[in-house]
Every structure is written in C-alpha cells, then in structure tokens.
Amino acid sequence: MVSAINAPKGVPDYPPPRSRDFLYVRQALAEPATRAGYEYIELPIFESTDLFIRGVGESTDVVSKEMYTFTDRGDRSITLRPEGTAGVIRAIIENRLDKGPLPVKLWYAGPFFRAERPQQGRYRQLQQVGVEVVGSDDPATDAEVISLAYHGFTSLGLQRFVLNLTSLGCSTCRPPYRLILQEFLGTCDLDQETRERAALNPLRVLDDKRETVQAQLTHAPLMIDFLCLDCAEHYASVRSYLSASGVQWQENPRLVRGLDYYTRTTFEFVHPDLGAQSGIGGGGRYDGLMADLGGASLSGIGFGLGTDRTLLACEAEGLTPFVRGIIDIYFIAIGEPARLHTVALMQSLRTQGISCDMSFDSRSLKSAMKNADRLAAPFVAILGDHEMQSNSLQLKNMTTGEQEVLPSTSQALIGHLLSPDRKALR
RNA sequence: GUGGGUGUAGCUCAGCUGGUAGAGCGCUGCGUUGUGGUCGCAGAUGCCGCGGGUUCAAGUCCCGUCACUCACCCCA
Numbered sequence: 453m454v455s456a457i458n459a460p461k462g463v464p465d466y467p468p469p470r471s472r473d474f475l476y477v478r479q480a481l482a483e484p485a486t487r488a489g490y491e492y493i494e495l496p497i498f499e500s501t502d503l504f505i506r507g508v509g510e511s512t513d514v515v516s517k518e519m520y521t522f523t524d525r526g527d528r529s530i531t532l533r534p535e536g537t538a539g540v541i542r543a544i545i546e547n548r549l550d551k552g553p554l555p556v557k558l559w560y561a562g563p564f565f566r567a568e569r570p571q572q573g574r575y576r577q578l579q580q581v582g583v584e585v586v587g588s589d590d591p592a593t594d595a596e597v598i599s600l601a602y603h604g605f606t607s608l609g610l611q612r613f614v615l616n617l618t619s620l621g622c623s624t625c626r627p628p629y630r631l632i633l634q635e636f637l638g639t640c641d642l643d644q645e646t647r648e649r650a651a652l653n654p655l656r657v658l659d660d661k662r663e664t665v666q667a668q669l670t671h672a673p674l675m676i677d678f679l680c681l682d683c684a685e686h687y688a689s690v691r692s693y694l695s696a697s698g699v700q701w702q703e704n705p706r707l708v709r710g711l712d713y714y715t716r717t718t719f720e721f722v723h724p725d726l727g728a729q730s731g732i733g734g735g736g737r738y739d740g741l742m743a744d745l746g747g748a749s750l751s752g753i754g755f756g757l758g759t760d761r762t763l764l765a766c767e768a769e770g771l772t773p774f775v776r777g778i779i780d781i782y783f784i785a786i787g788e789p790a791r792l793h794t795v796a797l798m799q800s801l802r803t804q805g806i807s808c809d810m811s812f813d814s815r816s817l818k819s820a821m822k823n824a825d826r827l828a829a830p831f832v833a834i835l836g837d838h839e840m841q842s843n844s845l846q847l848k849n850m851t852t853g854e855q856e857v858l859p860s861t862s863q864a865l866i867g868h869l870l871s872p873d874r875k876a877l878r
Numbered sequence: 879g880u881g882g883g884u885g886u887a888g889c890u891c892a893g894c895u896g897g898u899a900g901a902g903c904g905c906u907g908c909g910u911u912g913u914g915g916u917c918g919c920a921g922a923u924g925c926c927g928c929g930g931g932u933u934c935a936a937g938u939c940c941c942g943u944c945a946c947u948c949a950c951c952c953c954a
Contacts, residue, residue: 458945513952517879535954564954569879571948578954645951661950710953721954731954758954786912817912825914836912850914 462570463577464760472775474579477763478561480608481581484600485559490583493558495539501529507538507745509712511652518566520576532565535711536582536756537741544586545747554587554750561759572727573761582735584754586742591686594717594737594753595693601721601733601755602699605762609771613723613732616704617694618676619687620655620718622739625680630654632673640668658706669706676705683716690717713738717753723761725768732765733757777828780869783810784820786836793860794835800862806869824850831869835860 459465466474486492501521508515520532533539540558543549549556561581570576583600585593598615605613621629637650637657646665650657658669679687694701701719709718718736726732735755743749766772781801785794791810798808809827811820817834824832834846839860847868848855858864 461945518952566953568952569950570946571950574953580954656952728949729953733954756954761954784913818914819906821914823914829914832914834913838912846913848913853914855913 460576462568462575464575469773469775470763472778473766473772474759474763476774477608477766478579478581478759481601481604481757481759481762482559482561483607484604485557485583488557488596488600490557490559490600493540493543493560495536495543495560495562496533497563498530498532499539499542501531503538503542503745504531504534507541507713507741508535512710512712514566514710518568520565520567534564534566536560536564536580537584537711537713537738537752537754538745540582540584540754541586541741541745541747541752544584545742545745550587550742550748550750555593556586557583558585559583564756571729573729573758573764575760579759580756581759582754582756584752586752587750588753589686589751591689591717592693594686594690595697595699597735597753597755598690598694598701598717598719599697599699601735601757602697604757605721605732608762608766608774610723610762610765610769612725612769613721613765615699615701616707616720616722617691617701618703618705618707618718619679619683619690619716620714620736621675621679621683622715625678625683626675626715629673629675629678632678633658636672640665642668653712655708659708674705676703686716709734709736713741713744715739715751719755721757723765723768726761726764729761731758732761777830779807779809779827779829781806781808781831781833781865782824782827782829783808784817784824784832784834785810786817786834787840790835790837790840793840794833797860797862797865801865804862804866806862806866833865 501519504515504519510516514534519534522530524530540560544556544558559582561579563577563579565577567576568574581604583597585597598617602615620626633654634650637647637654642650642657642665646657646660655675657665658672658674660666660669691701704720707718707720709720714736716737716739718734720734721732722730723732724730733755735753737751737753739751742752763772766774783794783798785791794810798810801808809829811823815823821832830850832848832850834848839845839857843860844857845860845865846855847858847865858868
C-alpha cells in the first residue's frame with residue numbers, strides 16, 4: 453500500500469457536510485455589502501513582496517516573520533497575500549478606480565496565508581471576507597463599514613460577540629501621544645523584549661496579556677484622551693452614526709491592531725468561545741496607505757472578517773447546521789423505462805431551478821429510501837412499473853410521511869412543490 | 879521560533895500493575911410482495927502512527943522519529 457499524502461500543516465479542509473455551512477457563512481458575511489452598493493473585486497492570491505512590505509509595514513509580525521515568500525522563475529520576489537487591504541489598494545491604483553466616482557466601495561473574499569504555528573482557529577491558510585471604502589473621510593462611511601460587519605454577524609444569529617471600538621488618532625495627534633506613552637513606559641519595569649517593542653511600537657505594549665505588565669499599565673496614558681479636535685469630532689460622529697445603525701459596541705481605548713497603517717477609527721470583533729483566539733474580524737481607517745502605495749492621497753476604511761473563525765463561533769453558539777440538505781427532490785426509478793423518463797424529468801427540473809438527485813446503481817427501494825433520508829431530501833418521487841403505465845409518479849413528503857399520485861411531468865411537480873398550501877421549497 | 883499533550887475500527891474513545899484487542903455511534907444486511915426515520919437481530923472493518931530496544935512475551939515499558947493538537951508570541 454502506498455502511503456497517503458497529507459495536507460500541508462495548518463491548512464483546513466471543509467469536507468461536506470460542513471462545507472455547506474462554510475459557504476453559508478461566507479455568503480452571510482458578504483451579503484450586507486452587496487446590499488449597500490459595494491462592488492465585488494477579484495484579486496490575485498500572490499503579489500509582489502514589496503507591496504506588503506510597503507503596505508502592511510516592515511515592523512509588523514505579519515511581514516517580518518509570517519509571510520509565505522518565494523522567488524519565481526523570473527527571479528522576482530513573490531508573496532502569498534497575508535491580508536487583503538494592500539492588494540485592494542494596489543488594484544484601485546492600477547485600474548484607476550480612484551479617478552472615477554468616489555468613494556470606491558469594494559468587497560472581496562478568499563484565502564490568505566500566514567506561516568504561523570497552527571492552533572485552534574488559527575490556520576496557515578485562512579479565509580476572509582473583506583470590504584474597503586476609499587476616497588471618503590465622512591464618519592458615516594466608518595459607521596457603514598462597521599455596521600456591515602456587525603449585521604453580517606447578527607444575520608447568522610450570533611449573540612455572544614462583542615465589538616470593540618476606539619480611535620487611534622492621526623498624524624497630527626498620534627506622534628505627540630506616542631512620546632508621552634514611551635515616556636510612561638520608560639518608568640515601568642519591563643523585560644528586554646517588551647522594551648524593544650515599546651521603542652518600535654509602544655501602542656502594542658498596551659494589550660500585553662501578562663498580568664505583571666497589565667498591572668503597571670493601570671494609569672497609562674491613552675490615545676483617546678489625546679485626540680486632536682478633528683479626530684475627536686470624527687470619532688464622536690462615528691459613534692452617533694453607529695447608534696443610528698443599531699450597532700452596539702464597547703469602547704476599548706487599549707485596542708491595538710497588528711497592522712501599521714491604521715489611523716482614527718479602529719475596531720475589532722471578538723468572540724469568547726474560540727479558545728485562545730478571540731478575534732473574528734477587525735479593521736479600521738487608514739489615511740496614508742493610498743499615498744504610500746503610489747496613489748492619490750485618499751483615505752480609506754475597511755475590514756477583514758475571518759470566515760473560518762466565524763464558522764467556529766456559530767458552531768460554538770449551537771447555530772449550525774445552517775443547511776441540512778442540498779436537494780429538493782430525490783428520485784427513485786425502478787426499471788429501465790422509468791430510469792430514462794426520470795433522467796429527462798430531472799433535466800427539466802434542474803433547468804427550472806429545482807435541485808434533484810436520483811438513486812443510482814439500482815439499489816433496493818428500501819436502501820434508496822434510506823439514502824434519500826440521509827440526504828435530507830424533503831420529497832421523494834418514486835417511478836416504477838405501475839406508475840409508468842399511467843404516466844404518474846408517487847410523491848412522498850418525507851416530513852409528514854404522506855404520499856400521493858401526480859402526473860409524471862415537471863410542471864405537475866413544480867406546481868405541487870411550490871403550491872401555497874404546502875411548505876414552499878424556497 | 880518556544881513549550882505542553884495525544885497518536886488503538888469510518889468517528890469518539892476504553893484497554894488496570896506487560897500475556898498476540900473492545901464499547902458506543904456509524905456502516906452493510908435481515909425483520910416476506912415496491913417505502914426512510916424508531917425498534918429488534920445478524921455481520922464486516924484494525925501493519926494499536928513509524929523505526930529500534932528491553933523481555934519467553936509489548937497496544938501496554940524505554941529511546942528515537944513523524945504526525946496531529948493545545949498554548950506562548952501574534953493575529954482572522
């Protein structure tokens with residue numbers, strides 16, 4: 453026996469039936485954007501390594517130690533995308549979308565890659581649904597983006613997630629605050645590694661998980677108290693639009709994100725039931741990114757939602773399965789004439805949007821029924837010799853168990869399945 | 879990159895102080911003519927992760943190795 457090949461470390465499979473729920477979650481997370489004027493953008497899965505170094509920031513962990521980078525046959529450095537925003541911005545600039553009507557509102561979905569040690573809810577290939585809005589400073593866009601994510605989660609029935617919100621200030625107010633924070637951190641008793649972080653990106657020290665560190669940060673200065681007038685007004689406005697959108701949030705002035713480009717509004721959705729990982733989505737505003745990547749000086753805001761983790765959260769809350777079966781009618785045909793007729797019938801139904809499947813390999817009626825049950829088919833159509841003689845079929849409702857005779861035409865079936873006095877199929 | 883845990887039937891796992899393997903679920907069939915779910919009965923399936931060592935004897939002890947997993951760092 454030859455040895456089987458395993459998937460590379462840390463990449464998840466979604467075999468059926470769980471794949472049904474995966475698709476359902478991805479659809480639910482994208483749906484709000486499609487109803488809010490966001491256009492879909494299809495993007496490459498690998499990009500020039502430089503894009504992420506310049507876009508995401510060299511000092512971030514994502515860039516410095518988690519990228520899948522390789523050299524292609526033309527000696528170019530290529531990286532499997534670790535996040536979505538940089539690629540969207542690159543595509544906006546390259547396709548001149550920023551020269552058209554503003555703001556540009558886009559959504560995307562697909563796999564991202566980070567070479568981390570895998571654990572629960574953390575994969576080397578992860579799936580996200582994201583949106584980006586470029587070319588607007590309006591606080592209403594901040595609120596809209598946050599609301600899309602929020603209502604994507606609520607539409608799945610999720611209840612236990614929390615939205616954390618803060619403002620990280622701008623190029624006017626953040627640098628002075630940064631100095632004040634660094635000065636404060638200088639008075640704390642910190643280990644070498646944390647001191648280095650304080651020098652490089654002092655904000656990150658604020659969300660250190662260790663109690664010994666947190667204890668010293670009780671009186672740390674917070675960005676939220678040092679916002680300039682513009683940022684303070686912007687933040688206040690975002691909050692009132694959020695209230696108007698029916699979004700509930702929790703202010704968390706210690707919220708810090710791992711990517712360097714964020715400014716002003718910053719947010720993160722967390723869920724308590726995912727093991728050590730809690731983030732199911734996050735994002736924020738970025739004022740300098742477009743310009744940093746060679747485009748017009750437009751600001752943007754966006755989010756990335758973790759499809760894998762959202763599915764885990766739904767499972768943890770007992771919301772799954774969302775999809776019990778994928779066919780509307782299961783056909784059992786006995787004898788060659790009946791099988792031929794059934795194939796024609798199914799083709800007609802499929803063309804008209806009804807999902808159907810049939811029993812193959814001439815199994816016994818009993819085992820075919822069993823199969824229908826396992827496929828969770830709501831209806832079973834049986835065609836045997838008796839039925840063929842009268843051009844009819846037996847239609848069994850698998851929920852109620854009742855069975856009746858219908859003409860064996862697609863029209864009769866569709867009329868019956870969709871008739872208002874019965875449970876409609878869709 | 880650093881640390882911990884676990885590898886036994888398709889799945890979840892049991893197997894005490896060494897004596898060549900078990901349960902539940904699932905799967906297949908049967909309970910008479912062409913009808914699923916419930917119930918009853920019968921049945922199939924294991925290089926006990928891999929390699930080496932100790933021993934009369936290893937799923938069980940020792941060493942190594944690989945895989946998976948959880949956590950740290952960080953993030954979706």
